[in-house]
Amino acid sequence: MRAQAEQRIGQLYPKITVSAAMVAERPDLAPLQGQALTVIAWLWARTVRSPNPAFSHAEVPLASTFVLSSKAGKGAYVVPVLEGEGYRFAVKVGEAPAEAAEGTAAGKRGGFYCLLSRSPIDYQYIRSEGAAGRMGARLMAIVAEGARGRIYLAPTEEHEAIARKAAPAWRPEVKLHGKCRVNVSNYGLDTYGDLFTPRQLVALTTFSDLVPEAIERCRQDALAAGLPDDGLGLDAGGNGPTAYAEAVGVYLAFALSRTADWGNSLSRWESKAQVPQQLFGRHAIPMIWDFAEANILGSSTGSLDASTQNIYKSFVKSSAEFVIPGHALLDDAQTQGITAQRVVSTDPPYYDNIGYADLSDFFYVWLRKCLRQIFPGLYATVAVPKAQELVATPYRHGSKEKAEAFFLDGMTRAMHNLAEQAHPAFPITIYYAFKQNETSDTTGTTSTGWETFLEAVIRAGFAICGTWPMRTEMGSRMISAGTNALASSIVLVCRQRVANAASVSRREFIRELNAALPGALDEMTRGGVNSPVAPVDLSQAIIGPGMAIFSQYAAVLEADGTPMGVKTALQLINRFLAEDDFDHDTQFCLHWFEQFGWSVAGFGDANTLAQSKGTAVTALVNAGVLESSKGQARLLRWAELPPGWAPETDTRLPVWEALHQLIRALNHAGESAAGALLARMPSRAEPMRALAYRLYTLCERKGWADDARAYNELVTAWSGIEQAAGEAGLVGAQAQFDI
Ligand SMILES: C[S@@+](CC[C@H](N)C(=O)[O-])C[C@H]1O[C@@H](n2cnc3c(N)ncnc32)[C@H](O)[C@@H]1O
Incomplete structure (x- = not known):
C-alpha cells in the first residue's frame, strides 16, 4: 500500500539534497554535501500579517519556540535572519541560547511579537486574522535522517513550494464540536478538514482510497491460495476470502487512523525525543502555533509505515494466546438487547470526563471513508451519533444542571436495562475510571461524577457487593507523566437487589458500617486470601463494603424520613479513612x-x-x-x-x-x-x-x-x-x- 502511495503522491514528499550553499552557511554539513537525505518532518510556524502598518505586507511567524533539538550534545535551533523588508530562517547546531526557547512568543498570556517590527501581536488580533482566513504557515526547518541521528536543515524554497502545490480532492467537512472546537475555532479552524495541511489531506485521502484496493487484492490472494469461498463479508459473519480481506482492511484503516493522529497541523515537534507528537495527548484539541508535518511516506514516527508496524505489533500481542471472535455493534445502552442472559463486564462513560462522540469524529471521518462499504450499519451517519451519548456535557444540554440530569437519567436507564437482562447467576462488573481530583485519599472529597454514577447504579436496582481498585492506565501517558495521577480504575461488582429489600434508619446504617468496615479494612490492609490493598487505594476499596451495606436496602432513611443520598453515604463510609470530618x-x-x-x-x-x-x-x-x-x-x-x-x-x-x-x-x-x-x-x-x-x-x-x-x-x-x-x-x- 505504501509503495502504491509512493507512486501516486511520492512527488509531494521529496528528499532534501545538501547543497554547496547549505554547506557554506553550515560547515558541519560538509560531509553530507551532495547527499539526498530522507525527510523526517517539515517544521512549520503559523503566520499572520504583521499588525504594524509599516510591515502589513509581511506574514510574520507565530513561533512558540525556536528550539529544534534540546538533546544534550545534539542541540539545534532556528535563527531568524532579517533581510531587507523580510526575513528567512537559518538553522544552527549547538546548545540553543536562552532566548530561542521563547520563539516569537511574548510570555504566557502575551501572545507573540512581530519579528520585523517587534510590535505586539495579541490573541485577539490572531483570532480576527484566523477568522478572516488570513492565517498562513511558513516553513521553519527541515528534519532529515542522518547516519547517526537527526540532521536539522534550514527550509528551502523548493520544499516550501512543493508543499503548497498539493491539491486535495477530498476533505472531511464535518464540523468540530465541544472540546475539539473550543480552543481552535476562534482561529478559523471550523471543520475536521481544517486540521490538516493540503498535503496531509492528499496523503490521507490517497491511503483511504487504497484501503478498498488492498482489500480486493487480499481477497484475490486468499482465493488463489484456495481458501474456501463463502462469499460473505465480515458484517454478515463470513469466514472466507472476503471476510479475511476485509479484516486486513480494518487493520489498515486503524493504521490510517493512527497516521492521522500524528499527521495533522496540530502535531507539535518534541525537541527532546525529536519526534512529532500525536494530537490526542489529552481529550481535547489544543491550538498549536508551530507544528511538525511528518513525512507520511518515510519510516519514522508519524509515517504510514510506523503506524502499520505499531498496529501490527498490537495485533500480534493481543492475539498471541487466544483468539475469540469479536463483534462490534452500534447501539444505545439504554435500549440495547444484546446483554440478555449474558455475563456482562462494561466500561461506561464517566460523567463529563471525555466527550467521546466529539473526539471520535476526528477518526470516524477517515474510518468511514475506508470502511463504510464493509460495515454499512456502523458508518451509516456522516458523523458520530451524539444525541444519546451518556456524557454530562453542559454545552450540549444547555446548562450544568441539565447535563447532570440527562446523565443520571440516561445512566440509570442503561444500568436498569443491564440489571434486567443480564444472566442472574453472575455479577455484573462495571469499570469506573477516577479522575485525579476523585482519588485524593486525604481529603475524602466526593465528586459529582462519582456520586452521580453510583446513584444511577443503585437506582437502577443494583446492589453493590464489591469495589476493586485496579491499575488500568499506562503511567507514560501524557496526562500522567510528570503529574501525581494515580491512574486507577475501580471495578464495581453488582448484583440485582432483592425485590423486597427493606428500608433502615440512618442509625442502623451507621451501626452496620461500624460493625463491618473495621474488619473489612483490616482484611484489606493485611491481605487474607487476596493481596493487601495499597494504602493509596484504600479510600476506593473501602467504598465496596460500605456501599454493599447501603445498596442492599431499598432506602436508608434519615431522621426526617427522607432517603439518604449517595453523597452522605459516601461521607459516612469515608469517615473510616478520611480526616476532614475531624476537628x-x-x-x-x-x-x-x-x-x-x-x-x-x-x-x-x-x-x-x-x-x-x-x-x-x-x-x-x-x-x-x-x-x-x-x-x-x-x-x-x-x-x-x-x-x-x-x-x-x-x-x-x-x-x-x-x-x-x-x-x-x-x-x-x-x-x-x-x-x-x-x-x-x-x-x-x-x-x-x-x-x-x-x-x-x-x-x-x-x-x-x-x-x-x-x-x-x-x-x-x-x-x-x-x-x-x-x-x-x-x-x-x-x-x-x-x-
Ligand atoms: C469508558 S469508554 C469505554 C472505553 C473502552 N473500554 C476502551 O477501552 O476503548 C465509554 C464508552 O461508552 C460509549 N457510550 C456513551 N454513551 C453511550 C450510549 N448511550 N450507549 C452506548 N455506548 C455509549 C462511549 O462512546 C465510549 O466509547
Whole structure:
C-alpha cells in the first residue's frame, strides 16, 4: 500500500539534497554535501500579517519556540535572519541560547511579537486574522535522517513550494464540536478538514482510497491460495476470502487512523525525543502555533509505515494466546438487547470526563471513508451519533444542571436495562475510571461524577457487593507523566437487589458500617486470601463494603424520613479513612504525626501546618496535645497526658485528645475505666473509633509496631469498652426507658 502511495503522491514528499550553499552557511554539513537525505518532518510556524502598518505586507511567524533539538550534545535551533523588508530562517547546531526557547512568543498570556517590527501581536488580533482566513504557515526547518541521528536543515524554497502545490480532492467537512472546537475555532479552524495541511489531506485521502484496493487484492490472494469461498463479508459473519480481506482492511484503516493522529497541523515537534507528537495527548484539541508535518511516506514516527508496524505489533500481542471472535455493534445502552442472559463486564462513560462522540469524529471521518462499504450499519451517519451519548456535557444540554440530569437519567436507564437482562447467576462488573481530583485519599472529597454514577447504579436496582481498585492506565501517558495521577480504575461488582429489600434508619446504617468496615479494612490492609490493598487505594476499596451495606436496602432513611443520598453515604463510609470530618486540632495532629511521629520538630513547621489546618500552636498547647518550647514542638504521648482529666470541663476537646485519654485509661485501668470515660463523652465515640483505626493503619504502614499495637488494642477492645460505657450509663443520653 505504501509503495502504491509512493507512486501516486511520492512527488509531494521529496528528499532534501545538501547543497554547496547549505554547506557554506553550515560547515558541519560538509560531509553530507551532495547527499539526498530522507525527510523526517517539515517544521512549520503559523503566520499572520504583521499588525504594524509599516510591515502589513509581511506574514510574520507565530513561533512558540525556536528550539529544534534540546538533546544534550545534539542541540539545534532556528535563527531568524532579517533581510531587507523580510526575513528567512537559518538553522544552527549547538546548545540553543536562552532566548530561542521563547520563539516569537511574548510570555504566557502575551501572545507573540512581530519579528520585523517587534510590535505586539495579541490573541485577539490572531483570532480576527484566523477568522478572516488570513492565517498562513511558513516553513521553519527541515528534519532529515542522518547516519547517526537527526540532521536539522534550514527550509528551502523548493520544499516550501512543493508543499503548497498539493491539491486535495477530498476533505472531511464535518464540523468540530465541544472540546475539539473550543480552543481552535476562534482561529478559523471550523471543520475536521481544517486540521490538516493540503498535503496531509492528499496523503490521507490517497491511503483511504487504497484501503478498498488492498482489500480486493487480499481477497484475490486468499482465493488463489484456495481458501474456501463463502462469499460473505465480515458484517454478515463470513469466514472466507472476503471476510479475511476485509479484516486486513480494518487493520489498515486503524493504521490510517493512527497516521492521522500524528499527521495533522496540530502535531507539535518534541525537541527532546525529536519526534512529532500525536494530537490526542489529552481529550481535547489544543491550538498549536508551530507544528511538525511528518513525512507520511518515510519510516519514522508519524509515517504510514510506523503506524502499520505499531498496529501490527498490537495485533500480534493481543492475539498471541487466544483468539475469540469479536463483534462490534452500534447501539444505545439504554435500549440495547444484546446483554440478555449474558455475563456482562462494561466500561461506561464517566460523567463529563471525555466527550467521546466529539473526539471520535476526528477518526470516524477517515474510518468511514475506508470502511463504510464493509460495515454499512456502523458508518451509516456522516458523523458520530451524539444525541444519546451518556456524557454530562453542559454545552450540549444547555446548562450544568441539565447535563447532570440527562446523565443520571440516561445512566440509570442503561444500568436498569443491564440489571434486567443480564444472566442472574453472575455479577455484573462495571469499570469506573477516577479522575485525579476523585482519588485524593486525604481529603475524602466526593465528586459529582462519582456520586452521580453510583446513584444511577443503585437506582437502577443494583446492589453493590464489591469495589476493586485496579491499575488500568499506562503511567507514560501524557496526562500522567510528570503529574501525581494515580491512574486507577475501580471495578464495581453488582448484583440485582432483592425485590423486597427493606428500608433502615440512618442509625442502623451507621451501626452496620461500624460493625463491618473495621474488619473489612483490616482484611484489606493485611491481605487474607487476596493481596493487601495499597494504602493509596484504600479510600476506593473501602467504598465496596460500605456501599454493599447501603445498596442492599431499598432506602436508608434519615431522621426526617427522607432517603439518604449517595453523597452522605459516601461521607459516612469515608469517615473510616478520611480526616476532614475531624476537628482542626485533630487534623493538625494527624498530619504532624504522619510526618514526625512523636519526635521533636521545628516550631516553624508546626506553625505553618497549624495555620493550614485552621488552628494555632498556642491553641494546640492549650488543648493539651502539643508541647512547644525553644523554637520546637512535639506531640504528647498518651502516657504523658495528665491523669484525672474531665471531658465535661475541658473547653477545647479535640478528638485526638479524647482518644489518647481513652487509651491512657484503657492501659492504666482497663476496659471498665475506659468505658466509664467514654460514657462521659458519647458524642466523641464514633470519631474516636475512626481515628484509632486510621492511626492504626498509619502506624502499620510506617512500621511503627508499638504505636500500632496501642491503637489496635483499643480497636479490638472497642465493643467491650462500649458495653462498659453502657453499663456506666451514657451521660447526656437516656440509658433506660422510664417506665
Ligand atoms: C469508558 S469508554 C469505554 C472505553 C473502552 N473500554 C476502551 O477501552 O476503548 C465509554 C464508552 O461508552 C460509549 N457510550 C456513551 N454513551 C453511550 C450510549 N448511550 N450507549 C452506548 N455506548 C455509549 C462511549 O462512546 C465510549 O466509547
